[in-house]
Amino acid sequence: MVTDTEITVYHRPATLTDLGTHYCPGCTHGIAHRLVAEVIDEMGLRETTIGVASVGCSVFAYNYFDFDFVQAPHGRAPAMATGIKRVLSDRIVFTYQGDGDLASIGMGEIVAAAGRGENITVIFINNANYGMTGGQMAPTTLPGMKTTSSPNGRDVESQGYPIRTAELLATQEGAGYIVRRSLHDPKNIRLAKKAIRLAFETQVRGLGFSLVELLSSCPTNWGMDPVDALRWIEQNMIPYFPINDFKVHPVIASLRI
Amino acid sequence: MVKELLKGNIAIAEAAVRAGLQAYFGYPITPQTELLEYLSKRMPELGRTFVQAESELGAINMVYGAACTGVRVMSSSSSPGISLMMEGLSYIAGTELPVVLIDVMRGGPGLGNIAPSQQDYNQIVHGGGHGDYYPIVLAPANIQEAIDLTVLAFDLAEKYRSIVIVLLDGSLGQMMEPAELPPMQPLRESYPEWATRGAIGRERRIHTSIYLNPVEQEKTNLRILQRWQEVKKNEVRYKSYFLEDAEYVVIGFGTAGRVALSAVRAARAEGNKVGLLRPVTLAPFPAQQIEALAGSSKGILVVEMNSGQMLDDVMACVKGRTPVHFYGRPGGIVPLPDEVLVEIHRMTEKSGRLNGHPRDQWLERMVQHI
Numbered sequence: 218m219v220t221d222t223e224i225t226v227y228h229r230p231a232t233l234t235d236l237g238t239h240y241c242p243g244c245t246h247g248i249a250h251r252l253v254a255e256v257i258d259e260m261g262l263r264e265t266t267i268g269v270a271s272v273g274c275s276v277f278a279y280n281y282f283d284f285d286f287v288q289a290p291h292g293r294a295p296a297m298a299t300g301i302k303r304v305l306s307d308r309i310v311f312t313y314q315g316d317g318d319l320a321s322i323g324m325g326e327i328v329a330a331a332g333r334g335e336n337i338t339v340i341f342i343n344n345a346n347y348g349m350t351g352g353q354m355a356p357t358t359l360p361g362m363k364t365t366s367s368p369n370g371r372d373v374e375s376q377g378y379p380i381r382t383a384e385l386l387a388t389q390e391g392a393g394y395i396v397r398r399s400l401h402d403p404k405n406i407r408l409a410k411k412a413i414r415l416a417f418e419t420q421v422r423g424l425g426f427s428l429v430e431l432l433s434s435c436p437t438n439w440g441m442d443p444v445d446a447l448r449w450i451e452q453n454m455i456p457y458f459p460i461n462d463f464k465v466h467p468v469i470a471s472l473r474i
Numbered sequence: 475m476v477k478e479l480l481k482g483n484i485a486i487a488e489a490a491v492r493a494g495l496q497a498y499f500g501y502p503i504t505p506q507t508e509l510l511e512y513l514s515k516r517m518p519e520l521g522r523t524f525v526q527a528e529s530e531l532g533a534i535n536m537v538y539g540a541a542c543t544g545v546r547v548m549s550s551s552s553s554p555g556i557s558l559m560m561e562g563l564s565y566i567a568g569t570e571l572p573v574v575l576i577d578v579m580r581g582g583p584g585l586g587n588i589a590p591s592q593q594d595y596n597q598i599v600h601g602g603g604h605g606d607y608y609p610i611v612l613a614p615a616n617i618q619e620a621i622d623l624t625v626l627a628f629d630l631a632e633k634y635r636s637i638v639i640v641l642l643d644g645s646l647g648q649m650m651e652p653a654e655l656p657p658m659q660p661l662r663e664s665y666p667e668w669a670t671r672g673a674i675g676r677e678r679r680i681h682t683s684i685y686l687n688p689v690e691q692e693k694t695n696l697r698i699l700q701r702w703q704e705v706k707k708n709e710v711r712y713k714s715y716f717l718e719d720a721e722y723v724v725i726g727f728g729t730a731g732r733v734a735l736s737a738v739r740a741a742r743a744e745g746n747k748v749g750l751l752r753p754v755t756l757a758p759f760p761a762q763q764i765e766a767l768a769g770s771s772k773g774i775l776v777v778e779m780n781s782g783q784m785l786d787d788v789m790a791c792v793k794g795r796t797p798v799h800f801y802g803r804p805g806g807i808v809p810l811p812d813e814v815l816v817e818i819h820r821m822t823e824k825s826g827r828l829n830g831h832p833r834d835q836w837l838e839r840m841v842q843h844i
């Protein structure tokens with residue numbers, strides 16, 4: 218039945234600013250931003266959240282969120298977030314980091330933060346390459362995958378194996394919530410949003426370190442159109458980086474939201 | 475308040491606590507470690523923040539994060555650890571945040587040793603991190619001064635939204651002297667208008683050091699430099715001894731300055747008209763004072779516990795108007811007053827210009843040590 222009153226069912230989250238992003242068409246960084254903003258809105262955290270942007274394509278994330286934000290040196294976001302959280306323990310502090318930032322140059326900081334059970338949330342974008350600098354090999358680059366610095370495909374003999382970050386961090390006693398999700402289709406995006414919600418719920422409840430690894434596309438550097446890039450996540454990334462819950466605090470596991 | 479017998483590292487830590495330190499982040503390294511150990515007990519006792527970081531990289535970035543919230547925050551380390559902090563310091567400078575750092579220098583380069591040295595002068599005073607930035611550098615020569623300058627460091631950091639580094643050598647960190655601690659200041663309750671503490675009832679705030687548009691970056695560089703001009707105008711500090719009628723001048727900072735004072739006293743006792751200038755702020759440097767001394771003296775001797783780092787800054791002030799001599803003990807060796815006295819004699823007995831650079835001449839005399 219057609220009514221004459223229209224109801225908006227899909228609108229821009231209040232904590233996402235009106236600015237158009239600088240991300241390439243089809244890049245899933247934008248989706249991840251939106252999910253974070255939706256969760257912050259739903260949980261009513263706009264006034265108490267402080268974000269920490271990292272170095273990578275999302276360096277300007279602070280332009281797109283309407284709450285306090287700081288910008289960290291490459292890889293150091295978890296340390297900066299620690300500094301903020303330790304002096305403002307009632308605030309919600311999260312970092313937003315790419316895979317070069319978090320799993321390469323910042324591996325020390327992220328493992329230490331998880332080990333300390335630092336009560337922060339990490340949104341971790343795994344797009345299998347260094348996006349911002351033009352598509353070099355990352356710690357997450359798949360075996361055989363061509364990048365500008367592995368032109369013949371990643372040779373695991375000389376260039377090593379991809380690091381499964383979520384699995385690695387889930388071994389830490391201090392971690393309260395560690396999962397991997399993907400942004401390649403609507404169903405998975407909904408699951409990703411729920412995971413982001415649970416990660417922030419972990420922090421609100423003081424249950425320790427929380428991280429959501431998001432398999433994300435980089436159509437520009439992968440040399441694909443956006444749809445093929447999403448398919449590539451499903452067909453190539455998920456087999457190596459399985460979507461799973463690696464550590465879920467019992468309180469969060471029993472949460473109904 | 476009464477004087478107590480205090481170890482340098484502990485005295486600095488307690489002075490910071492009393493100056494209203496709200497958060498400390500650090501990593502163990504000799505000869506600074508007691509400072510961290512002391513605060514690991516003292517800060518939690520007072521309900522304040524203490525974290526032993528995973529590295530100096532971690533520590534300085536925790537400091538960076540905490541500084542964004544407007545709290546009084548500090549870290550401490552020694553030479554190799556300070557090197558690791560250079561990235562963070564550059565970011566903090568680029569974001570224009572107040573931060574206090576204590577550097578208790580040891581011998582080097584490399585892992586070097588844990589003996590007292592002044593090897594970090596250039597790294598601390600002339601940058602070290604990338605970019606045009608200007609930390610305020612305070613150099614105590616005794617434990618009372620270390621206490622007083624630590625308190626001052628927090629005030630200056632906030633006044634100029636600047637990094638303030640208290641630079642001392644390991645002997646000052648390790649030795650005990652009678653000194654008086656300041657009264658306990660209340661912790662701050664209000665925060666500056668730039669602090670990112672959650673956008674409660676206000677528009678969001680951002681702290682960043684990225685200015686992709688070079689025009690904006692240049693504006694920031696110029697703003698930082700303008701602020702530095704203010705610092706240079708207002709904050710030069712130095713101590714002078716016997717300079718009123720001095721024909722010859724010794725210049726040294728920190729422990730080297732203190733040792734030089736003993737030598738200067740001995741020279742005076744011999745009837746030599748020698749005085750001492752001890753820079754307390756290495757940055758801003760007492761350039762005008764040194765320029766004036768260059769005009770009025772027959773020679774200047776620079777004494778350092780390195781291979782002549784401040785020497786270059788002194789020479790830039792002297793501009794060839796009077797002979798400059800150098801004596802240094804790098805590598806973790808504290809010169810003895812007698813060694814400096816020999817150098818004073820050399821200066822007063824030798825009239826006229828020197829042949830070549832004072833560092834080269836000093837090195838020739840040092841070959842016996844190689």
Ligand SMILES: Cc1ncc(C[n+]2csc(CCOP(=O)(O)OP(=O)(O)O)c2C)c(N)n1
Binds near residue numbers: 272274291316317318
């Ligand atoms: C200390 C330092 N080293 C290198 C760089 C150059 N750099 C900028 S972004 C980046 C990689 C970022 O990749 P990633 O974290 O995967 O994020 P993405 O751009 O893919 O979102 C690098 C190496 C830098 N900014 N700082």
Ligand code: SF4
Binds near residue numbers: 244245274349438
């Ligand atoms: S380079 Fe890749 S990660 Fe960066 S914005 Fe473009 S598509 Fe996204």
